[in-house]
Amino acid sequence: MGAVLLSVGLTACIQSEDADLIVHNATIHSMDEGMNTAQAMAVKDGKIIALGAEREILNRYRAQSKYDARKMHVYPGFIDAHAHFIGYARNLAELDLKGVGSEEEMLERLAAFAASSEREWIVGRGWDQNLWERGQYPHRSRIDSILPDRPVLLTRIDGHAAVINTAAMKKAALNPDRPIAGGKMLRDADGAFSGMLIDRAVDRISRFIPPLDPGELVPMLKQAQAECFALGLTSVSDLGIGLGEALLLDSLQQQGELDIRIYASLRPEESSLDFMHRGPLITERLSLRSVKMYADGALGSRGALLKQPYSDDPENYGLLLTALEEIHAWAEACMDFGFQLNTHCIGDSAAALVLALYADQLREMNDLRWRIEHAQVLSPGDRHYFGDYGIIPSVQPVHAVSDAPWAEERLGPDRIAHAYAYASLKQELGILALGTDFPVEAISPLDNLHAAVFRLPANREDAAVFHSDEALSMDDALRGMTIWAALAQHEEEVKGSLEAGKFADFAIYNRNISETGPAEWHKLKCTATFVDGMQVYPLGN
C-alpha cells in the first residue's frame, strides 16, 4: 500500500510542468542578492521560471529544448552601462586608426582607405598621439599633401579631438580666427591653424558630414550586435543619440531585425524635448528614459575641466562644453518629465559643478538615479554627493588602464591619487555601474572586469599595476556589469541577475571568471549567449 502511494506521488511530480528550455549540467552564477549558484534553470516565454539543483529542475520540467552546458559557467548576460552602440556601428564603415604608431602610418592608412572609398568625405577615428614617438598632434598640411581636394576628418581615440585638412575647412567655411564656445582650434609653432580641433570645434565640422542612410547603417548595426553577443553582452547602452536614431533602433527591434537590449540616452536637442513631454518610452528591448549631456571634454586631449591647470600645460584648465544654465534647464526638464540625467564629467571641476547642480535639483535622497558619466578626476571632498543624493557613478575601468601611461603627466602626483578611484567611489552609494565606452575602447566585458580587478590591461603583463588600492573585488566588478548596471538603467526588476521572473538573458563561459587570474585570463571564452531564452551566439549549427 505504502509503495503504491509513493510511486503515484513520484509520477505526479516528474516533468509535470512545461518549459521551453532547460539549461543544465552548469554552474549558474545567479548574481542574486545572496550570490547563489544553481546547476540548472528552466525558461518559458523568454523568462526564467526556476533555478535549482540538476535533478530538481530536470524532474520537474518538461522542455522541448535542453541545453547541456557541459559543466561550464553561466552568468547573467553582461550589460555595458556606458557605450555608443550606433557610433560603433558607424565606425565600421569608416577608416579605423586604432593603434597607429606614427603620423606617417596614419597617412598611409588614409591614402589606402581614400583610394577604396567613394564617399566625398573621408572620416576616420582612433589615432592617439600618446602612442607616437614625440607625442605631437598631427598637422593638416601633411593630410593636404595626400588629399588636397577631398575633405578629411580624423577623430582622436577619445572622440574629443580631431584633425582636418584644408578641404574640410573650406567645405565647412571654418574661420580659425573666430572663437567657438567650448572648443579650440590649435595653432602650430608658426602661428598658423594646425588643423587640430578640440571638443565643440569638432562638432562645428562634423555636422557637414552626411550621415549614413539607414540602408547603409542597418548591416553595420547587425554586425555590432553580433560582436556584442559573441562576447557575452546582451544589453548595451547608447549614450547621446538623436531621437531619430533611437526610433530607428526601436523599429528594428519591433521588426525582429535587432535583438540586443538597448538603454539609450537622448542628446539635448529640440526634438528630444518635444518627445520628453510624452514621458519615457520603455519596451522590452529599448529604454528611452534619459538625457546625456557633456559638461567637459576628455583628459587625453586636455579638454577635461580641472580646478587647477594641467600639470603639463600650466595655462590650461580644460573646457566647459555646456553652459551651466543649459545643464540646469535640462535638469529641470528631466525632473518634470521623469527622465534621468546622465552627465559626462571627467575633470574635478566639471564634476564639482554638476554634482552641486544635481543636488540643487534633487534636494534630498531619492530614487531618480541621475548619473555622472566617467567621474575620472574627483576631489575627495566632492564624493559625498553620490551617497547624499542617490547619484550613480558610471565609470569605465578600461579607461584607467589605458590612460595610466600618461594620466599622471596631465594631473601631477597629488590629483592622480584621486583619479579613477573606483573603490572609493563605490563606498559612497554602495553601487558602481561599469561600462567600456566602446568604440573608445574595445567591446569586451572581460577586459573591463580585468581592468577593474587587476588594474592592468588584459593580456599585457608587462604593464605596471595602476593604483591597486582603488581596485574592485571580482564580485563587485561582476555586479558592476550586471545588477548594478541594470540598477543604473532602472531595469533591475527584469535583468542583471538570473532569477525567476527575469529575462532569460545569459552568457556561458568555459571557466569560472572569479577563479581566473591574469596569467590565465586569455583562456576565458564566451561559448554561447542567449537573449529571451533564444540562442543568439553562436548561430547556425
Ligand SMILES: [Zn+2]
Ligand atoms: Zn562615452
